[in-house]
Amino acid sequence: xxxxxxxxxxxxxxxxxxxxxxxxxxxxxxxxxxxxxxxxxxxxxxxxxxxxxxxxxxxxxxxxxxxxxxxxxxxxxxxxxxxxxxxxxxxxxxxxxxxxxxxxxxxxxxxxxxxxxxxxxxxxxxxxxxxxxxxxxxxxxxxxxxxxxxxxxxxxxxxxxxxxxxxxxxxxxxxxxxxxxxxxxxxxxxxxxxxxxxxxxxxxxxxxxxxxxxxxxxxxxxxxxxxxxxxxxxxxxxxxxxxxxxxxxxxxxxxxxxxxxxxxxxxxxxxxxxxxxxxxxxxxxxxxxxxxxxxxxxxxxxxxxxxxxxxxxxxxxxxxxxxxxxxxxxxxxxxxxxxxxxxxxxxxxxxxxxxxxxxxxxxxxxxxxxxxxxxxxxxxxxxxxxxxxxxxxxxxxxxxxxxxxxxxxxxxxxxxxxxxxxxxxxxxxxxxxxxxxxxxxxxxxxxxxxxxxxxxxxxxxxxxxxxxxxxxxxxxxxxxx
Numbered sequence: 001x002x003x004x005x006x007x008x009x010x011x012x013x014x015x016x017x018x019x020x021x022x023x024x025x026x027x028x029x030x031x032x033x034x035x036x037x038x039x040x041x042x043x044x045x046x047x048x049x050x051x052x053x054x055x056x057x058x059x060x061x062x063x064x065x066x067x068x069x070x071x072x073x074x075x076x077x078x079x080x081x082x083x084x085x086x087x088x089x090x091x092x093x094x095x096x097x098x099x100x101x102x103x104x105x106x107x108x109x110x111x112x113x114x115x116x117x118x119x120x121x122x123x124x125x126x127x128x129x130x131x132x133x134x135x136x137x138x139x140x141x142x143x144x145x146x147x148x149x150x151x152x153x154x155x156x157x158x159x160x161x162x163x164x165x166x167x168x169x170x171x172x173x174x175x176x177x178x179x180x181x182x183x184x185x186x187x188x189x190x191x192x193x194x195x196x197x198x199x200x201x202x203x204x205x206x207x208x209x210x211x212x213x214x215x216x217x218x219x220x221x222x223x224x225x226x227x228x229x230x231x232x233x234x235x236x237x238x239x240x241x242x243x244x245x246x247x248x249x250x251x252x253x254x255x256x257x258x259x260x261x262x263x264x265x266x267x268x269x270x271x272x273x274x275x276x277x278x279x280x281x282x283x284x285x286x287x288x289x290x291x292x293x294x295x296x297x298x299x300x301x302x303x304x305x306x307x308x309x310x311x312x313x314x315x316x317x318x319x320x321x322x323x324x325x326x327x328x329x330x331x332x333x334x335x336x337x338x339x340x341x342x343x344x345x346x347x348x349x350x351x352x353x354x355x356x357x358x359x360x361x362x363x364x365x366x367x368x369x370x371x372x373x374x375x376x377x378x379x380x381x382x383x384x385x386x387x388x389x390x391x392x393x394x395x396x397x398x399x400x401x402x403x404x405x406x407x408x409x410x411x412x413x414x415x416x417x418x419x420x421x422x423x424x425x426x427x428x429x430x431x432x433x434x435x436x437x438x439x440x441x442x443x444x445x446x447x448x449x450x451x452x453x454x455x456x457x458x459x460x461x462x463x464x465x466x467x468x469x470x471x472x473x474x475x476x477x478x479x480x481x
Contacts, residue, residue, distance in 0.1 A: 026052040027061035028163070031078060032069025034271060035191075035220055036102055038171040040067045041160035043101065043128050048161055050132050056164075058089055063097050063135070068104030070186045072373040076104055080116070087118045097138050099123060103190035106147050107377065113143050125176070125191050126150040149177075149192035156201045159208065168425050168455050170214050172205050173197065174255065175221030179235065180274060182301075183312045183380040184341065184372065187222055193236070194222070196229045199250045203262050215423055215455055216267035219259070224270045225277035227252040253281035260289035265480055267423060267440070268292045272299060275323055276314040283330045291480075293440040294331050295365075298323070299339030303358030304351035307344050310384065317358060324362055335411070335441035338367040340400055343393030345372070345384035352396050359403050365411040365441065366468065367404050371397050409467040412443060420445070420470075421478040422460045424452060445470035457481040 026047050030040045043065065044054055055061055064086050069075040083098070090096050099121040100112055106124035113119055120138045123131060124147030134144035155173070162170060177192040178185075206217055221227060230241045230249040238246070250258070259268055268291055273282075275298055286292045302308055305317050315323075327334050340355065371393040374386045420439050428434035428446045436446050437458070446469060447460050457478040464471040 022048070022051045022053045024050075024052045024062045025055040025057075025060050026063050026065065027055055027058050028065045028067065029082065030067040032067075032071060032075055032103070034171055034218065035173065035176075035222065036067045036069060037163075038160065038173050038220055039102065039125060039128065039155075040065075041163050041171070042155045042158050043067070043131065044161035044163055045158050046128055046131055050135070054161070054163060058086070059093065061093075061096060063099065064089075065099045065101055068100060068102040070103040070107045070190055070375065072370060073375070074373065079104055083116050083118055090118060097121070097135070099134075101125075101128070103186065106149070106190040107186060109147050110145055113145065119143075121145065122147065124149065128155070150195075156197045159205070166425050166454065167213055168423065169216045169218070170209050171220050172202060172209070172217050173220045174202055174224060175227050178222040179226070180223060180276075180314070181312055181379070183310065183384070184301075184344065184375065184378060186375040186378055189377050191222065193234050194226055195234050196227050198232075199229050199255055199258060202255065203258060206259055206262055206266065210263045210266050213455065214266075215457070216269065217259075219255075219268065219270040221272070223272065223274045223277060225252050225273050225279070225282060227255055229255075251281075253279065253285045256282065256285045256292060257289070260285075260291055264291055266291060269295065269442070271297045273297060275300065275320050278323060280326055280330075283327055286334075287331050293442070294333060295335040295337070295440065295442045296327060297337045297339075300358065301339060301341050302344060302347075302351065303355035304347070305354075307347055307351050307354075310346060310380075311341075311344065312379070317354065320358070321361060333414075333441075335365040335443070336362060337442070338362070338364045338369075338404075340367060340369045341372050342369065342397040342400055343372045343388040345380060345387055347372075347388055347396075352399075355400065356403055359400070359407065363407045363410060364404060365443070366408050369397060369400050369404065405467055412465045412468060412470065415439075415443070415462045415470055416465060417462065419459050419461045419475060421480065422447070422458050424454050424456050424458060426454065439470070443470055444468065445472060447472045447474050450474055452477075 028040050030037045066079055066082055068079045086098050097120045098118050100119055101123050102125055105122045112122045121134045121144040126149050127146035130146045137144035175196050177194045178187045179194040181188055228235050228251055230245040300320055374381050422437040422439055422445045424435045424437040426436050428436040434446045435449050438444055445460055452458055457480040458474045459476050459478045460472040461475050462470050462472040
């Protein structure tokens, strides 16, 4: 995790020299959603100014941070197991400090310090700028905690350190928090109310990434389609905005246009969308710009109207089908992926069959599928009994996964015989003689290296495939190169 210094940003030899003198080592691990990985880059940038260089060697770290997820119990148990590993190292390196960041820190707060004696500081998602002060507290021998949620975009002025970067792809956060209050989800409680980032700062970050050689970005948010900038403040306060603010407001479709036009050769992705908030203007904008990838991650969670209502998902099965139909009509061949929950409270076999029939209608390219995990503090935990036996949850999940694998193979095989553009990201895991990259549809492709290099856009003739991977031969650079 070698840190790179953006000299065009620093522009000051004294600052560059000071950075070379960083002597403290930061080891940071991230779990959960892409937003957590993006936040870890912000944390590394903040601590870089405090004299910390990142390291991938746990044993040599002065400070160990784990950025946590609370979306499922399994994710939290994974973090606790990692803390056991940190504890073993800390017994050898007694000066090492350990901190917990992110959603799990926000959910458990001071309880974390009581439960995990190894932990020195607990920092919520909106409090990372306070890390220098918290570390000072820890160095004075006191535990430190800050989990105060903000009502503003917290990190729009920070240029993230790109951790473990391939120098090709990068995340750009555009919103934080969520207002949707799905009954199963802990995010509104751990990340707070929804707020958007100044579009000008987003464009500046995108331009900077292009100037540094990056070729693809992913615009990130818990719900990107709710992006709305009118000069600051929470989205819910938009009704109080002036007529001028409303007239000049930037929604997600407009932001996509601004980013696409700012860097016409930069590939643009976004995640995640909520079906109730994805408007047709976004789909039309995707169709208008060639550099916006034809892939939409569109979590549905269930195919049953009754379960969707229990989940407080503010769309119906029929409305979701209409959205899918519009996507396929306006962007033929657009890849669509899903999130699905098996075994939500009160789910019947009929509800489960509704989910399978919805999947057959859409035939998703790929998906993320889980059994329901009751999360403390959510409305579902407070109001609904987790009444589906684990063996039934597991059986239903297995059926969902089996159907998705069938559909993934079907979608992958659609590319056989075609020539598609691939952005080379890394060497293939299975062969040092092959490159690995992704298509605009977010499908992995492998092909012989020849004279190409990481970061090249290459046209690849697809000759074979597995269920999830395209196999082919390069036939030249693409026009985007």
